[in-house]
Amino acid sequence: MFRDKAIETIDRASLDKLQLLQLKTTFTTALKTRFYEHRFRKTPIKSADDIHSLRDLEKIPFTTKDDLRACYPDGLLSVEKSRVVRLHTSSGTTGMPTVIYHTQADLDNWTELVCRGLTACGVTSCDVFQNMMTYGLFTGGLGLHYGAERLGALVIPAGAGNTQRQLQLMKDFRTTALHATPNYMLHIMLKLDEFNCSLDELSVKKVFLGAEPYTENTRKKIESFYQIEAYNCYGLSELNGPGVAMECVHKTDPHIWEDSYLVEIIDPETGQVLKDGEEGELVLTTLKREATPLLRYRTRDLTRIHTEPCPCGRTHRRIARITGRSDDMLIINGVNVFPSQIEEVLMKRPEVGTNYQIVVDQHESLDRLTIKVELYAKLFEGDIKDLERLRDAMKHDMRSTLLVGARVELHEPGSLPVSEGKAKRVVDLRKEV
């Protein structure tokens, strides 16, 4: 199913042409902001007339999260305030938030992109769509809300948290589609018994998972537990929010909507543009934004572009599952470790429950990595020797994957801290020393 078949299956040559045209428009709009007006005074590219092909993009400097922070509150506003109808900020996972303004046209375009993604996964006006993401400044709530509403689905703006009420809403209104963080879907698994809810009472068929990195094993765990389809939905507030890239029914990783975003993958160290298929940092340029246009924004998310076409027929390229952020890498005694590698090892094991935490501290002047992991309750009823064997096996797996040693602590279900929004998995105590 397509929302707009012509644009979703557009051939590459036409897409390139469209992108070049839109890039020029974006550049002109960008020059109306204080930030870009100042930046392009001394660069080789000074106006849209200096852009002759998409290759000229490489002559444009990157925009970073720090640039956005320095522009707070309105250094990146390119239209009259009277034309702005909404602002959003990032959730501030890694520091001070950034602000993005939207005109009505910006919001309409974002909504259309979300409609495309939801349609590609079979959401229709017959669905009851329960949105379990935080509403407010965070884009997770309103972003998918308006898309689902425009499709004509019955939208339940549940917001995040309050699991008992979420389950009640699912039962009472026969919810068929959910939007949630993977972390929250894992958390609900533990709560079904407590709130006397059995899966037979639910009508949920699909869930859109996003807002934080997670592994394929986590997706599988959620799908097999709830007996539903889970689709990956990627986005970030600087580039609108959720819906920048969404999977189709084939679950072959998210299509990134290339009529609205120019996609590049760069080497995060050198800034050099990499070829399709090579892993690096995702860099995006907005092609339709009016209020806050961004040129070559460094997302810090690590991924690669798939080269093979998707069976659905959409020509917009797909980005591989985000393996982490270039800035969430932990350096443990000199070795680079990504939290996603740890999750990968943990979620492969059927004994592992739904929550884990990574703690880094210093011990005898060395970095020490501890992984606290919840197991299913029944495992604590058996022989302690089995638990010890399991712990040792996990330690072994960690060492061979991460190339550094890690302590593994086994915990009972529900004993580690939970967050209702994005998961906070890493506690780095070294920074506080």
Ligand code: ADP
């Ligand atoms: P913050 O950077 O403060 O967390 P956002 O709320 O805009 O701000 O979060 C966007 C980030 O969330 C992305 O840059 C990415 O790291 C992460 N993210 C969002 N969706 C996904 C997804 N489907 N898979 C992996 N990571 C995701």
Ligand code: ZN
């Ligand atoms: Zn597809």
